[in-house]
Amino acid sequence: MSSVQTKSDVILIGAGIMSATMGSLLKELAPEWKIKVFEKLNSAGKESSNEWNNAGTGHAALCELNYTTEKPDGTIDCTKAINVNEQFQVSKQYWSYLVEQKRISNAGDFIMPIPHMSMVQGEKNVDFLKKRLEALSTNPLFQGMAFSDDPDVLRQWMPLMMEGRDRNEAIAASKIDGGTDVNFGALTRMLFNHLTGQKGVQINYRHSVEDFTRTKDGLWEVKVRNEERNTIEYHQAKFVFIGGGGGSLPLLQKTGIKESKNIGGFPVSGLFLSCKNKEVVERHHAKVYGKAKVGAPPMSVPHLDTRYMNGEKALLFGPFAGFSPKFLKAGSNLDLMGSVKPSNVFTMLAAGAKEIPLTKYLISQVMLSHEKRMNDLREFVPTAKSEDWEVVVAGQRVQVIKDTEMGGKGTLQFGTEVVTAEDGSIAALLGASPGASTAVQVMIEIFKRCFPEQIADWEPKLKEMVPSYGLMLSDHPELFDEIKEKTDRVLGLTVAEQNQAVQ
Numbered sequence: 001m002s003s004v005q006t007k008s009d010v011i012l013i014g015a016g017i018m019s020a021t022m023g024s025l026l027k028e029l030a031p032e033w034k035i036k037v038f039e040k041l042n043s044a045g046k047e048s049s050n051e052w053n054n055a056g057t058g059h060a061a062l063c064e065l066n067y068t069t070e071k072p073d074g075t076i077d078c079t080k081a082i083n084v085n086e087q088f089q090v091s092k093q094y095w096s097y098l099v100e101q102k103r104i105s106n107a108g109d110f111i112m113p114i115p116h117m118s119m120v121q122g123e124k125n126v127d128f129l130k131k132r133l134e135a136l137s138t139n140p141l142f143q144g145m146a147f148s149d150d151p152d153v154l155r156q157w158m159p160l161m162m163e164g165r166d167r168n169e170a171i172a173a174s175k176i177d178g179g180t181d182v183n184f185g186a187l188t189r190m191l192f193n194h195l196t197g198q199k200g201v202q203i204n205y206r207h208s209v210e211d212f213t214r215t216k217d218g219l220w221e222v223k224v225r226n227e228e229r230n231t232i233e234y235h236q237a238k239f240v241f242i243g244g245g246g247g248s249l250p251l252l253q254k255t256g257i258k259e260s261k262n263i264g265g266f267p268v269s270g271l272f273l274s275c276k277n278k279e280v281v282e283r284h285h286a287k288v289y290g291k292a293k294v295g296a297p298p299m300s301v302p303h304l305d306t307r308y309m310n311g312e313k314a315l316l317f318g319p320f321a322g323f324s325p326k327f328l329k330a331g332s333n334l335d336l337m338g339s340v341k342p343s344n345v346f347t348m349l350a351a352g353a354k355e356i357p358l359t360k361y362l363i364s365q366v367m368l369s370h371e372k373r374m375n376d377l378r379e380f381v382p383t384a385k386s387e388d389w390e391v392v393v394a395g396q397r398v399q400v401i402k403d404t405e406m407g408g409k410g411t412l413q414f415g416t417e418v419v420t421a422e423d424g425s426i427a428a429l430l431g432a433s434p435g436a437s438t439a440v441q442v443m444i445e446i447f448k449r450c451f452p453e454q455i456a457d458w459e460p461k462l463k464e465m466v467p468s469y470g471l472m473l474s475d476h477p478e479l480f481d482e483i484k485e486k487t488d489r490v491l492g493l494t495v496a497e498q499n500q501a502v503q
Contacts, residue, residue, distance in 0.1 A: 008034045008202075011222055011237040013209050013251060015039035016049040017184045018243035018429050020191035021439040022446070024103065025094075027198050028465060029447075029458045034200040036235060037192075038224055040208040040247075040330070045188030047328055048245040049436065051309045053270075053395030055319070058180030059434035060088040062142070063116035063289040066301050068132050076128075076135040082474055085141045087438035089473055090466050093483060094440045095187075096490035097465045103194050110187040112308045113493045115286040116179025117157065119171070119380070125291055126172040133174050140477035145176040160284040161304070164382035178484075179287060180493065181308055184436045207233075212240070212255045212426075220255075220426060239450060242428035246327035246398040250339055252428040257421045261343040264351065264401035265430070266412070267327050267336055268362070270394035272318035273377055277388040281306075281315040290380065300361070304380045317377045319394065321365040327398050344401075350410025351401045358412070397432040418442060424450035440466065 010026060012019040015037055023035055041047070048054060061067040061081035069077045095111070098104045120129045126149055136142040148154055149172035155162040157175050165171070195201045204224075210232075211223040219236045226233055240255075242248045249265040275281050289303040300321060307314040325336040332338075340348055352359075370386065377384050400413040416438065417430040427446050429435070435442070444462065448455055463469045473480040488494050 005036075005233055005235045007219065008036045008235065008237040009239065010035045011220070011235060011240045012037045013222075013240065013242045014047075014244035014247070015041070015044035015188070015192060015203065015205070016047060016243055016245055017045070017188045017191075017436045017439055018442070019241065020044065020049075020188045020195070022241055022243065022443045023195050023201065024098070024191045025440070025443050025447075025465075027195065027201065029461055030454070031198075032200070035195075035202070036237070037195075037201070037203040038207040038209055038222070038235075039203070039205050040227070042205050043189075044192040044203075044205075045185040047247075047330065048395045048397070048432075049184045049188045050395065051183045051185035051307075052392060053329070054184060054436065055303065055305060055316075055433075056181050056183060056307050056309075057116075057287055057303075057305065057437070058088060058091075058111070058182045059437035060085045060116075060141075060179070062145070062176050062179050063118045063174070063287060063303075064301065065118050065120075065129075065132070065289060065291050068135070070128055070131070074131070076132050078132075078135050078139070081136065082139060082141065084434050084438065086473060087434075087441040089141070089468065089480075089483070089487075090444070091437060091440045092487045092491065093466045093468060096487040098191075098194075099490050104187075104190040107491045110183045110190060111491055111493070112181045112183075113177075114179050114181045114306055115157075115175055115177050117173050117175045117286050117288040119158070119161065119173045119288050119290050121169065121171050121290075121379070123170045126170055129172050129174055139474050140480050141474055142176070144178060145174055147174045148172065158284070158286060158288060160280065160383075161288065161380055173288070175286075178488075178493075181287065181306065182437065183309060209244075209251060210254075212251075218423075218425065238425070240426045241446070242426070244328075246335075246396045247331065248428050248430050249398055249400075250327065250335065252419060252430070253339065253341060255421075255426055255428075257426060259419050259421060260428075262347050262403050263419070263430070264344045264348040264410075265327065265336075265339055265398040266351070266355075266401060267324060267396055267398050269322035269324045269326075269396050270318065271320040271322055271373075272316045272392045272394055273320075273373060273389040274392045275315040275317075275389055277385075280388055281313055284315055288380065302376065302380065304377075316392070317380060317389075320368060320373055320376075321362055322393075323362050323366055324396065326396055329393075329396055331396065347401055347403055347410045350403075350408070351412055352410070354410055355412055398430070400431045416442065418446060420446065420449045424452065444469075 061084045067081040133147045206227040208225045213221045220240045224233045252260045292301045327335040403409045404411045416435040420427040
């Protein structure tokens with residue numbers, strides 16, 4: 001049995017942070033548009049956006065060392081770090097707009113102030129961290145970042161991590177108080193709760209997208225299975241956004257657009273150690289990122305994170321990589337095999353030949369015992385006790401594989417990838433970090449590509465929601481100070497509230 005539904009302006013696939021962000025933005029920019037959302041699970045934010053399925057870091061390159069690289073001449077390339085920070089500032093501006101306009105309430109339920117630190121060991125890494133801070137300190141976005149290799153200072157910054165260490169160990173850290181912990185699961189649910197009450201918005205849970213067809217009049221017809229009724233439905237729209245996390249790649253391939261060719265994906269599951277001892281949890285208050293070990297991929301950067309979830313403070317360490325052929329936690333073991341098509345088989349084979357070190361790394365990670373994971377943790381917390389920590393399974397990430405000019409055929413991409421059809425009628429989001437943190441900027445870029453006729457009319461509203469729209473805050477320090485003061489105040493991220501959170 002099947003039914004044909006009425007036409008919509010926009011169809012959003014997946015009820016995660018990306019679709020939530022796009023849907024909420026579009027209702028501000030084009031409130032008369034009709035939007036339909038299809039999610040295969042029974043509620044929003046259950047996969048990659050869920051708070052237990054990601055690190056919850058507001059990615060602004062304040063502590064993530066993989067966003068800065070050392071060039072052969074010894075200088076530090078800060079380009080990616082600055083770009084990521086700029087994009088996170090855009091997200092903060094939009095979130096504060098939503099709070100001010102009462103679209104969402106109680107910012108403390110999804111964002112909390114937390115110091116961000118980078119910690120390194122060994123003289124070479126200490127020198128790198130010092131040069132990194134010197135390079136970043138010239139940019140207004142990184143004001144207030146401090147460096148120390150003094151054991152007494154480090155003991156004040158991170159007492160749990162310094163306990164039991166040799167005072168002669170070469171160790172250093174950078175620290176900035178302007179970091180955040182973001183519960184993207186809570187934010188996703190807030191945004192969908194707001195959208196649920198909006199005119200012209202229909203959110204459909206337990207609906208799985210099965211196929212796409214382009215109609216003669218240029219619309220996309222989406223074949224959807226209603227899982228509760230076990231019926232097939234057909235929904236048409238002018239624009240489709242595929243924001244299904246790891247499940248986006250197979251759906252993109254079903255569209256048949258030329259931009260979907262020569263793209264593959266490799267799933268990587270994540271594991272964290274979660275501390276069960278509340279006394280230990282209370283002794284640490286920061287997100288501390290280290291440096292990936294030699295030969296390990298950027299996604300393996302170890303970090304010890306203070307988290308806030310459901311009103312409770314938690315402490316997690318990781319990530320540890322695992323392997324599953326599923327593209328989603330709720331996916332199928334046939335996902336990886338099914339994603340290999342004639343158009344991408346050589347891309348996938350080339351990646352397999354190139355990424356032998358990654359394969360070895362994943363195998364070694366899968367084989368780790370609890371005690372070996374604890375040994376990795378003890379590089380951060382020397383006094384960690386095995387009985388205080390347990391394994392938590394995080395979300396699935398599908399790393400994008402594509403052919404690039406620089407990397408050649410089958411190059412593994414670490415980051416967020418946006419794929420749009422040439423005519424702008426469909427867009428898909430692939431990849432992983434820093435995705436959620438930069439969701440607002442990602443959506444704005446999609447609007448520019450896919451709605452070129454509307455973007456000029458939307459600019460006044462975009463500037464209302466994101467005052468820095470069209471500008472680089474790095475080039476406008478006074479504007480940055482003004483915007484930061486306001487967004488931090490509205491979102492409850494002021495220094496006074498940070499100190500209160502510590503207490």
